[in-house]
Amino acid sequence: MSERLRLMAVHAHPDDESSKGAATMVRYVNEGAEVLVVTLTGGEAGSILNPAMDRPEIRDNIAEVRRQEMAAAREILGVQQEFSGFVDSGLPEGDPPPPLPEGCFAVQPLEVASEPLVRSVRAFRPHVMLTYDEQGGYPHPDHIMTHKVSVEAFEAAGDPDRYPGTGDPWQPSKLYYHVSFPRERFERISELIERRGLENPYAEWLERMKDRDFPQWEITTRIKCDEYFEVRDRALIAHATQIDPNGFWFAVPMDIQREAWPYEDYHLARSLVDTDLPEDDLFAGIRETVAT
Numbered sequence: 001m002s003e004r005l006r007l008m009a010v011h012a013h014p015d016d017e018s019s020k021g022a023a024t025m026v027r028y029v030n031e032g033a034e035v036l037v038v039t040l041t042g043g044e045a046g047s048i049l050n051p052a053m054d055r056p057e058i059r060d061n062i063a064e065v066r067r068q069e070m071a072a073a074r075e076i077l078g079v080q081q082e083f084s085g086f087v088d089s090g091l092p093e094g095d096p097p098p099p100l101p102e103g104c105f106a107v108q109p110l111e112v113a114s115e116p117l118v119r120s121v122r123a124f125r126p127h128v129m130l131t132y133d134e135q136g137g138y139p140h141p142d143h144i145m146t147h148k149v150s151v152e153a154f155e156a157a158g159d160p161d162r163y164p165g166t167g168d169p170w171q172p173s174k175l176y177y178h179v180s181f182p183r184e185r186f187e188r189i190s191e192l193i194e195r196r197g198l199e200n201p202y203a204e205w206l207e208r209m210k211d212r213d214f215p216q217w218e219i220t221t222r223i224k225c226d227e228y229f230e231v232r233d234r235a236l237i238a239h240a241t242q243i244d245p246n247g248f249w250f251a252v253p254m255d256i257q258r259e260a261w262p263y264e265d266y267h268l269a270r271s272l273v274d275t276d277l278p279e280d281d282l283f284a285g286i287r288e289t290v291a292t
Contacts, residue, residue, distance in 0.1 A: 003290050005033040005283050008126035008172070009079075010117065010150045012105075012142040013043040013088060014070035015239035019249075020137070020178045021130055022077060022232040023225035024264045024282070029078040030228075033283075036124050037074070037081040038117060040146055041105045042066060045090030050244040058241060065241060072238040076231060084116040089141045106141035113145060114152040115166060121157040122167030127290065128282045129154055133177040133217055133267070150175070154270060173286050175270035179217050182265055183209065189252055189260040201251035217267035221279040226262030229254060 007028055011017045017025070017037045025035045043066040048054045058065055067083075074081040086105035092098050100107050121129075131150035136143025156162040158171025186202045193200045233250060236243045243249060268277065275285035283290075 005128075005287065005290060006124060006126045007033055007035045007128050007130070007282065008038060008121065008124055009035070009130040010038045010040070010146060010153075012040055012132075012136075012140065012146045013046060014039055014066045014073070015043070015046075015236070015242040016143075017079075017081070018073050018077070018232065018235040018239060020180050021264055021266075022235055023228040024223045025079055026077055026228040026231045027223065027225040028282070034124075035077075035079040036120070036126070037077075037079050038084060038120050039070065039081060040084045040113075040117070040149070041086045041088040041142055042083060043070075043088050045088035045101075045104075046242060048241045050240055050242065050247075052244070053241045062241070066239075069239045069241065073235040076235040076238055082120065084120070086113065086116075089145075091140050100141060106145045108145070110148060110152060111163075114149040114156070115163055117149050117153040118157050118163045119166040121153050121172065122170045125170045126172050127286050128174045128176065129172050130176050130178060130266070130282075133269075137178060137180055147177075151270075171272065173271065173273050174268065174275075174282070176221065176266040176282065177217055177269050179219050179265040179267050182216065182219060185261045185265075189256060192256045192260050193252065196256070198253075201248055219265045220268040220277045221266040221282065221284075222263040223266070223282065224262050224280065225264055226258040229257060 009017060009021055009025060029035050042063050044063045048058060070081065086108065087103060089100050089104035089106035092100060105113065129150060132143050132147045134147055136147055154172055154175045158169050160169045186206060190200050190202050190206060236249060237245050273285035
């Protein structure tokens with residue numbers, strides 16, 4: 001009998017798990033892997049981005065509402081999920097931006113912020129971890145801190161001398177960064193949209209990005225998961241305060257998405273196993289060695 005493969009996805013807020021890597025997780029759940037989403041904050045400071053949900057009773061109970069949304073999305077995706085208990089830092093705006101709220105996740109000392117995740121790694125014993133890059137995927141303070149604690153947990157969880165009292169040591173084998181918005185994906189989708197004579201929802205965004213020089217991680221790993229895009233979208237819609245079902249996320253017909261880019265993309269940032277790049281499996285180099 002083979003041991004079940006285990007995947008841990010570390011995210012900053014509820015809804016991040018459904019907008020980044022959701023179809024990948026559903027694919028692996030359907031293949032028999034165990035998948036755990038660790039949500040580091042409660043999303044209490046998130047804006048209400050769906051006009052239909054911008055009501056006083058929602059605003060007054062946003063923390064509980066976002067927990068309920070997360071529970072619904074978790075069921076749709078078929079994953080396990082846990083909160084680490086930190087408070088959402090919010091996204092400061094202004095020039096200069098205001099200081100972050102006292103006690104929020106992004107201002108925690110690294111060891112304080114990392115301890116719950118180390119505990120989760122040692123309890124769940126993932127073979128693979130998913131997280132954000134150094135810029136957080138985009139420069140939200142909680143996403144940047146999520147990167148830091150994920151790297152810290154990956155490197156520390158296997159060391160019996162670090163984080164005593166958080167369980168028996170466990171060393172994950174691989175750590176990946178999400179590459180959620182590769183420019184070539186949007187160019188390929190745009191090409192198909194325009195070929196069909198449809199309105200391109202990405203045209204303005206691509207034009208703005210044309211002259212911007214921003215770092216893009218190499219895609220080392222492409223996971224074909226287009227058959228689960230509809231499940232991904234249902235999970236996104238479950239986060240009703242954050243996702244307008246009539247909005248930008250759902251403007252491209254599903255058949256175009258599947259034809260243009262049937263993948264979710266990752267950068268292999270750390271690996272303790274031998275694997276040939278590029279990959280088409282997050283567990284490449286691990287499947288062969290995992291057995292009871």
